[in-house]
Amino acid sequence: MENNLINIFFVPEVSLAILAIACLMYGLFSKNNSFNKATNFATLSLIFISFLVYFDFTTNFALFENFFSNTAFTKFFKILTILGAAASLIISKNYFIDTKINRFEIPTLLLFSTLGMMLMISSKNLMMMYLAIELQSLSLYVVASIKRNSLESAESGVKYFILGALSSGILLYGFSLVYGFTGQTSFDGIYISLSQLDKLPIGLVFGLVFILVGLAFKVSAVPFHMWTPDVYEGAPTSITAFFAIVPKLAAIALIFRFCLEPFNNFYFEWSQVIFFLSLASMFLGAIAAIAQKSIKRLLAYSSIGHVGYVLIALVAASDQGIRSVSIYMFIYLIMNVSVFAILLSLKKSDKYVEKIDQLSGLSKTNPVVSVSLAIIMLSMAGIPPFIGFFGKFYIFIAAIESQQYILAILGVLASVISAFYYLRIIKGMYFDEAIEGENFDFTINNQAKAILLILLFIITFFIFYPSLLTGIVSGISLI
Template sequence: MLNNIYNIFFIPEIFLACSSFVCLLFGLFLKKNAFRQTSNLAVFVLLLTILLVYYDSESNFANYKSLFSHSSFINFFKILALLGSIASIIISKDYFLGIKLKNFEIPVLFLFSTLGMMLMIASNNLMSMYLAIELQSLSLYVAAAIKRDSISSAESGVKYFILGALSSGILLYGFSLIYGFTGSMNFNEISFYLSKYDNLNLGLIFGLVFVMVGLAFKVSAVPFHMWTPDVYEGAPNSITGFFAIVPKIAAVALIYRFCLVPFENFYLEWSQIILFLSIASMFLGAIAAIAQSNIKRLLAYSSIGHIGYILIALVAANDDGIKAASIYMFSYMIMNVAIFAILLSLKVKNEYLINISDLKGLSKSNPIVSLSISIIMLSMAGIPPFIGFFGKFYVFIAAIEQELYVLSVLGVLASVISAFYYLRIIKIMYFDEGKSEGIINFQISFQSKIILFLSLFLIICFIFYPSLLINISASLTI
């Protein structure tokens, strides 16, 4: 209970919202170094929010008219999103200063987007879900177009905005159908209403399909993935990093909650959609990435592929599935933080690295950097001692327990195909002839170095003490 009115500020979402306003004003009134100081403040605010989420055992915010919900699963994903956002703000700071893009609004937009993600993960009502998605993506549309003198950045922003608005429209139409046929917008009430029926009627199926399409767009699952490579390519590298690391976490959590809370009794209806999305994403992610020469497009296709594996765990729809998804999401975040921390500090001829072929001969000039890239790539491909393996391993275990043998075989096949392009990067670094001495240089700030070391440490050393994360994720309830 609230025994003091000021305790309301200790609710993580309200705290984050208020401190985002403070950050905005802070940046506005600072004359010098506004960008750097606001970024530091934003990181500090996000750290405090993690503490609040962690210690917030009984959330009044969640219980209020059940617009938002509260569970261990939600808290886990909230902390994951906050961690991802902290890491991406830290690693992108030097990049922004390097390309002279010093708008203090960038960290503020990241904060608002993170707020939207926290609300998205916790939402328990169709309306709060919609508003949270809008808050999250509106900030990202602006962020994608933030480099306004570059045509590609503007293009990616407009493309993301138009397609995002379209998907929101489809999502809203689905919501209106679900509301019309069940008479409620609350997840639990929808579930209660539907428990009286054996199968969904046509209108509800339509609503479900529309909402699935909208959500598939947000997680960029095939066939709604078209925007991902273009937006990733056009946006400034550090914004791409944020896109790759954080919003996926929230969207995956939301798609899990949407399938498993209101429609838990209608597994057959939604699992077909998710099954298709998952298989298509895995294979398209694996095959389309082979031909890419731009590292950002390659990472975009790789993230599409990863989403496919996470959706396998959703099709499994058992406790192991939830466990697998949280482990996979954690490993996905760590690997992306590590790779972007390196990408945002690698310069080729004073330009930030874009082409994969520029990595030629990196092993001679920067052996440590190329070794770290190799480790991350092997981990992304799912090669055993690294963390990426565990994500895939638990996903396939969950699928096999649910007797989805064909799906798991397809998943392994796609994983083998995708190993090709991850290994190709290693091959370029180690075996292609080329001079990189003096051409490629690696400058990294102290803070990003810490982030990079931490994430590499987790990637390598996860095998020695996996039980910590596994026990946490096994105890999650939706």
């Protein structure tokens, strides 16, 4: 294919950038109902972009001076990211309108953030990587504090910004060290330059560790997780949904690619760091969640725990690890979309449910909703026959294949601890008696309902036809 001007529009990233700007204009110039229009526009744009990524008209382009990689792995993660973003827009639309934060800037900013994530997933150069991370973070800092008159929201935005900026600084310092010692910024260049070394010089070790710390902030791995619970709790739930679902995907993809591409030959150096991050995340995620009263904080810790499992697959560093993480993130995505779809539609006495004990008696009045939530919780806890079990199972296959027995054993033990808090939600719904005079109200728009039903169907019946997913990911590898 020739590198002419028309074809450049078929590059998903370019096309998304144009659509995001168009969305901004559309929102700005539409007189009334601008939020609705912009949201619909953004959702349709995302679906369109996901088709572009899927059909991939641009394989032969040498894009952006080879700053950019396009493999089955990046494609898979991009599609997940885009669909996750689209789904989170759909499920949170009602909530935005209901809580009167229906500003058209939100879908626009989320589109820019999604663009940043797509670039993150594909970046093949330190410069590109940094710019992509900043593009997605800056949009998210704004969105986190979008509810301007709410103290919590502003606090969470500022907290996120300060910690995010700090991590970006550390990341950048790491880049400078890597550049200083190798003279390269591209992943390929760094790889070639490193392959002449037997041992990493101490400066490069520092650079590597700094970069990993910066990335650990982005995936919220322990001990760089502090922002997660506060931001999750403070931000409006609809924004939390986006935070929980989408940026994780991109950051995980990036940390995998960064470790396994330029630093592939120095497994020993980075795997120690990742090993610790993984272990600490699994256990802290499991133990800290036990005491939580707020569902959003609980989900924050749960997501930290999930990151811990994903990082096991990175320590495994094998093709199976790559396939396992693809499966795990897919499962993570659908479980989180469905749990937030419920949280964003469930009200008690005209207030959105945010505490666990508010759920008491839900199973009496809304049996279908509570069964759904119970299934999602069991699935997150990794109890068969639901889909979450298979995510963990694939991670453990990858771990055992690479002889990471310690991680696998400690991982399953952490999963038992984490089962406790997922069960607490079921206990709240089923075992506790309802409080008199408080009524639940579950209102959900049709698109969100359709998404929720499809996802619940997948979560419950995945066991009957697992090959659907495993068949898709079987061709995935980094190269």
